[in-house]
Amino acid sequence: MADIRHTSPARPFPELHGHGLRLCRWNADSDADAATWLRGHSDPDFQRWNTPLKPVTDLADARDALRFRERSAEDGNCAQFRVTDAESGVTLGHIGVGEIDHVLSVARVGYWVLPEARGRRVAVRALALTARWALTDLGLNRLELGHALGHEVSCRVAERCGFRYEGTLRGAMFEAGRRDAFRDVHLHARIASDPEPAVLRPGPAVP
Template identity: 35%
Template sequence: MPDLTQPVLPAGTLSRIPQPTLPTGDGLVLRPWRAEDAPAVHEAFQDPLIHQWHIRRADSEEEVRGWIAEWQGDWTGERTAQWAVADEASGRLLGRVGLRQIELLDGAAEVAYWTHAAACGQGVAVRATTALTRWALEEIGFERLELLHSVFNEASCRVAAKAGFALEGTKRRALLHPDGWHDMHLHARVRGD
């Protein structure tokens, strides 16, 4: 049965090109993950705030190397697109930003991020999210990007607002965290915002 609409983004939109490095223009760079990032990611995942707001933990650097291999492979599979957020001058890892649940047919994805404890309070998540959003909407042609966070995570709510993601509503009991079910704020940006 023929479709009445064309895909917003055809298959191969991402995989036909190498994953780009995206400068933020203000001292950060979003770059593809490297195996040598494993120690810094493992260290970041020892932070109690990461445990509070994420559903994954890192028990070893070996485990993290497996994650990085997944993240690298996901680009060609067009399922997710993950970047390391680093200081442009020193190369020091400051966090992660990515697109999850990529739906090329609908031109939609979910933005996700975390920041290393040593970089919190420096605007890293906002700057990285803004750069990724600009690239995804303006250069690649995504139509809609969503951002979800626990209603109790006020810092993520501030990141979403500062990055231009409008609050659209609350998804009740949408994600199971270690301390129970959390309602999640749903923010979004669409092309042209």
């Protein structure tokens, strides 16, 4: 069982601790955080499966992206976490809860893992930790997860964390590296009444 310590869900959102991870806020004024954000978005595997609305091609772009997320968090529209190893403090990746609708009690979650941290179930552990917080302390009823059709690794992460496959959304996200063409998306979701998954059971390797 993860040891999850938290404060009130009031802004700013809390740090999350569990499954050997510490999830904390990104800092746009930190050179290290900006460089890590840029490196994550420059990774070929990230670019294969994600096309951000605004490209991140240099440190200035990275800082702008982090500042935008800080403002959105202050407004209560998203919660963005830097995923770090609980013991060493080394950054492993990112997970965010965005598009938070407090009226309909729904949001969307997304994540990425740095190349050197893959194969250690970082995404599974971070998603399990974040989903539990979002569906309890944050008070959401539904948390959605979408990934590009064909991204089997992300599919396994979602399923292992209790996000059921609900269907395919046609033309719901940009093609890799393009903003004039679209591709299909697998939609997964988990609701507050779903049972807590046993995320650390043995199984196929995932990030």
